[in-house]
Amino acid sequence: MLIGIVGPTGSGKSEVGLVLAERLGAAIVSVDSMQVYRGMDIGTAKPSRAEQERVPHHLIDLVEPEASFSILDYRTAATPVLERLQRPLLVGGSGLYLRALVDEMSMGPTDPALRRELSELTPELARQRLLELDPAAAAAVDLANPRRVTRALEIMLLGGLSPSAKATSREASRLASYASSVDFTGIGFDPGSRLTERLGIRLDQMLADGFLAEVAALAPRLGPTAAKAAGYRQLLGVVRGEYGLEKGRRLALAATVEVARRQRTFLRADPRIRWLDWDENVEARVSSALGIIEEMVGAWSS
DSSP: OEEEEEOSTTSSHHHHHHHHHHHHTOEEEEEOSSTTBTTOOTTTTOOOHHHHHHSOEESSSOBOTTSOOOHHHHHHHHHHHHHHOSSEEEEEOOHHHHHHHHSOOOOOOOOHHHHHHHHTSOHHHHHHHHHHHOTTGGGTSOTTOHHHHHHHHHHHHTTOOOHHHHHTSHHHHHHHTTOOSSOEEEEEOOOGGGHHHHHHHHHHHHHHTTHHHHHHHHGGGOOTTGGGSTTHHHHHHHHTTSSOHHHHHHHHHHHHHHHHHHHHHHHHTOTTEEEOOOOSSHHHHHHHHHHHHGGGHHHHHO
């Protein structure tokens, strides 16, 4: 059995997950596409050392920021972790990474050299090349997401299915029905209209904690994937002297809000996730989640 605590970035799911894991004797399995990178700590809201000492955390700090890290890499790393943990608690907001853990998904071919080559394309040129190869791709790929576009290109150039062909495949039909390959229940939290304000407050706290200095230290080492992370990409412009911190903050907040919007849309489409009323009080959120989990804990022990 797998239980997930999910929601868009900034929704407070990590706070809830930490307390729940302590009370249930569970280990946290991070479902975050950027916390896999070592050194990207402040800007990804990575659990602190103290929090990691309170509860075991898995699937964070897996690779250096220079590395490309795909969803296939993530699932490969996650498989042995999930096999050995008795009570894994999935916590995060990267919806596709979540589905890679709970659904049977084919990943398509991959090649690091080609990925590096494609990562050097501008987002506009990558979209143009994808649509030249598959004119119907716009109906199957989020063209506003450079990582999705690049991955679709990589798969096609290596002989895999085009996005439009994959969208009409039997697997796509099964995934669209959300028929889990494992026993999975998700618990979702979303502050709704308060999310943008929360993200602004969180970003200011990150900057106060040294986010800009973190970006500056990592700048020479950020690989093609890490450099596109919301917040990091925008603050790199500040580090390079392209614009000031005020503009960098504004751009970083806008990018983070957009990430949260996409996460919300993706996660809300999953009927296996039960969305609970959001409360500023962490204990109130924990209590509501426990109400759902209590009947499932026995299955974790079996």
